[in-house]
Amino acid sequence: MTHRFFLSLALPLIFATITVPLLGAVDTAVVGQLPDPAYIGGVAVGTVIFNSIYWLFGFLRVSTSGFASQALGADDEMQGSMAFLRPVCIGLIIGLVIVLFQEVIFNLSISFLGVQGNVKAVSSVYFHIRIWAAPFALMNYAILGWLLGMEQIKATVLIQVLMNILNIVLAVVLVLVFHLGVAGVAIAVLCAEVFAFVFGIILLVRSGKLKVSRSTKELFRNLYDKEPLKRMMIVNRDLFIRTICLLAVFNTFTAKGAVYGEEVLAANAILIQIHYIMAYFYDGLANAASILTGKAVGQRNGQLYEATVKKSYFWSFTFSAAISLTFFLCKDAVIPLFTVVEEVVLITKQYEGWLILFPLASSIGLVFYGIFAGAAEAGLVRNSMLVSVAVFLAILFPATHYWGNHGLWLSFIVFSLFRSILLVRYMPALEKRLPFMNKHTSA
Numbered sequence: 287m288t289h290r291f292f293l294s295l296a297l298p299l300i301f302a303t304i305t306v307p308l309l310g311a312v313d314t315a316v317v318g319q320l321p322d323p324a325y326i327g328g329v330a331v332g333t334v335i336f337n338s339i340y341w342l343f344g345f346l347r348v349s350t351s352g353f354a355s356q357a358l359g360a361d362d363e364m365q366g367s368m369a370f371l372r373p374v375c376i377g378l379i380i381g382l383v384i385v386l387f388q389e390v391i392f393n394l395s396i397s398f399l400g401v402q403g404n405v406k407a408v409s410s411v412y413f414h415i416r417i418w419a420a421p422f423a424l425m426n427y428a429i430l431g432w433l434l435g436m437e438q439i440k441a442t443v444l445i446q447v448l449m450n451i452l453n454i455v456l457a458v459v460l461v462l463v464f465h466l467g468v469a470g471v472a473i474a475v476l477c478a479e480v481f482a483f484v485f486g487i488i489l490l491v492r493s494g495k496l497k498v499s500r501s502t503k504e505l506f507r508n509l510y511d512k513e514p515l516k517r518m519m520i521v522n523r524d525l526f527i528r529t530i531c532l533l534a535v536f537n538t539f540t541a542k543g544a545v546y547g548e549e550v551l552a553a554n555a556i557l558i559q560i561h562y563i564m565a566y567f568y569d570g571l572a573n574a575a576s577i578l579t580g581k582a583v584g585q586r587n588g589q590l591y592e593a594t595v596k597k598s599y600f601w602s603f604t605f606s607a608a609i610s611l612t613f614f615l616c617k618d619a620v621i622p623l624f625t626v627v628e629e630v631v632l633i634t635k636q637y638e639g640w641l642i643l644f645p646l647a648s649s650i651g652l653v654f655y656g657i658f659a660g661a662a663e664a665g666l667v668r669n670s671m672l673v674s675v676a677v678f679l680a681i682l683f684p685a686t687h688y689w690g691n692h693g694l695w696l697s698f699i700v701f702s703l704f705r706s707i708l709l710v711r712y713m714p715a716l717e718k719r720l721p722f723m724n725k726h727t728s729a
Contacts (some may be wrong), residue, residue, distance in 0.1 A: 287593040289600070292574060296601065298439045300570025301447070312450075313412075313471045314559050316457045318625035320467070323552045326625060327401075328408020329468060330555035334540050335395045335413060338533045340423055343380055345525035345664075346373045347427035347434075348576075349518060352662045354435025355577045359584020365514065367496050369435065372518060374428035381421025388417045399541050405548065408468050415472035419479035426479065429486035433493070434573055435580060441489040445482050453478035517662070524664035531671040535678055535701055542686060542694050550691055553633040556624040557641055564609050564645055565652060571601055572656030579660030586722035595713070598657060602649040609645040617641075640695040644702060651705030658709070663719055670708035677704050 313333060317325040350373045357366035384391065392413050396406055426445075433442045453474050460470025490496060536558075543554040575598045582591040613620070621634050651670075658667045678701035685693030717723045 287578070287590060287597065289597060292578075292594075292597040292601065295437075295439065295577060296571050296574035298443050298570075299434070299573040300567055301443060312454050312457050313475070314555060315624050316461050316471055317468060318556075318627070319462065323548050323625075323627050323630055324404035324408055325468060326552040326555060326627075326630070327405040327548050329412055329471060330551065330558075331396075331399060331401050331405060331409040331540070332412035332416070332472075333555075334399070334537065335392070335409070336416060338395070338537060339384060339391070339420065340427075341529050341533055342526070343377070343424055344427065344529055345522040346377050346424060347431035348525055348659045349373065349521045349662070349664075350428050350431030351435040351573065351576055352521070352580050352659045353514075353518060354432045355437075355580025355660060356435075356584040356662065358436055359581035359587075362584075363495075366436065368514065370428060370432040370490070370496060372515065373431070374425050377424035377426075377428050378421055381424045384420040385417060388414065391417075398537065400544055405551075411468045412472045415469060416475050419476045422479045422483040426482050426486060429483070429490055433486075433490065434577060436493065436495050437577060438489070438493050438495070441486075441493065445486050445489065448485065449478045449482035452481055521662050521664045524668040525659075528664065528668045528671045531668075531675045535675060535698070538679075538682070539694060539698055542682070543691065546691050549627075549630055549633050552625065552627070552630045553637065554691070554694075556621060556630070556634050557637060559624065560613070560620065560641060561644055564613070564641070565648070567605060567609060568602070568645075568649055568652035571598065571605065571653045572659075574656070575653060576656035576660035579657045580662075581660075583661055583720065583722075588723050591720070591723060595657065598653050599650075602653045606645040606649040610642050613645075614642050637691060637695055640692075640699055643699050647699050648702035648706060650707075651702065651709050654706075654709045654713070658712075658716060661716060661720060663716055666712040666716060667709070670705060670712060673708055674701050674704040677701060 313329050314326060317329050350369055353369040354366055357363075357369055392410065396409070401409060430442055430445065433445075456474035456477055457471050460466045460474055464470060466473070539558075540551075540554070544551045575594055578594040579591060582588070582594060617638050621638065622631055625631060655667060658664060678697050681700055682694070682697040685696050687693070689696065
């Protein structure tokens with residue numbers, strides 16, 4: 287496998303995934319044109335809540351992609367179809383439960399984050415509109431994960447790009463033209479998620495790779511086949527724990543930043559949105575690594591697996607240098623795009639240097655996560671995250687005591703670095719769990 291082939295997968299996926307954080311970034315930028323920093327803080331809090339909800343169930347996309355790519359590699363049409371039908375049913379059920387318990391979720395989230403006053407009022411408006419997109423957003427995870435695993439790259443790109451274009455256009459029109467404020471931003475996201483689901487189903491059916499039995503009895507027998515269902519649930523459990531750890535870090539970060547006042551909360555929100563954009567560059571690389579690793583596992587192809595790992599190392603380091611340098615050169619032009627409040631811009635500049643370090647610290651952890659997911663070996667990812675969170679918490683309290691918000695960012699960067707270090711250390715353990723790799727090595 288050549289670098290050109292790896293990039294032919296990775297670049298379209300980067301282009302697609304980089305649009306994902308625009309849902310939050312556009313929301314922040316649009317309300318940033320309003321004069322009160324409470325609007326930025328309120329939407330930031332609302333975005334954190336939804337990131338928490340959706341990240342918590344992000345295994346629906348990740349595991350779907352891994353199992354679909356393995357089925358593709360093994361040329362197993364039935365398991366490929368089940369790799370979509372199982373998670374999409376789970377996504378629908380979870381989404382409906384979220385809508386049903388929306389008041390409980392909002393009140394617990396606001397209490398945990400310690401948000402009050404105008405920021406709470408703004409976040410309430412945003413939350414209670416966008417929450418109705420939950421079933422569609424979670425089913426979209428299954429759709430996108432399956433299309434990725436089946437190497438339907440163009441379809442994946444098209445869904446995400448059109449969804450985000452629609453979100454951007456609606457947000458600008460509803461807020462800046464019709465003056466609907468935060469409600470307009472939330473309505474834009476809701477409409478974009480529903481559109482993505484409908485359009486995704488159309489593309490999925492047209493792909494011709496979804497084979498559903500005409501017999502209802504046979505369909506349900508395959509859907510609830512114990513062994514593959516058990517395997518999927520184990521992977522999902524480990525990814526669920528991994529996501530809880532990740533959410534604990536981000537929510538603790540937001541809650542701790544809120545202690546320093548609305549302006550610092552808004553500044554951190556802007557930097558975190560930029561951080562998401564950086565991270566999603568790596569997510570495109572991770573998706574490519576996941577597809578190729580899953581295919582290698584399905585084909586029991588050791589050479590493809592080794593080539594995927596080597597290309598992942600190379601492009602992780604290359605992108606780290608490029609992203610850090612780009613942000614260093616462009617930060618003075620980028621940050622003012624998110625707000626017109628001069629005080630928030632000045633505070634943001636005090637902490638922008640931490641984002642230069644983020645790509646260097648996190649790249650391996652973000653990209654190699656895709657290799658473990660493609661191999662459906664999420665237990666090692668779970669373990670790396672548990673240790674990294676422990677390190678984050680150990681540093682957080684003394685660091686924030688002595689250095690305030692700088693200490694908060696230091697804790698986050700160290701957390702990101704440990705994610706990378708531990709996944710590299712777990713690579714030999716991963717290879718031992720792949721029987722075809724042991725044979726390939728001994729040969």
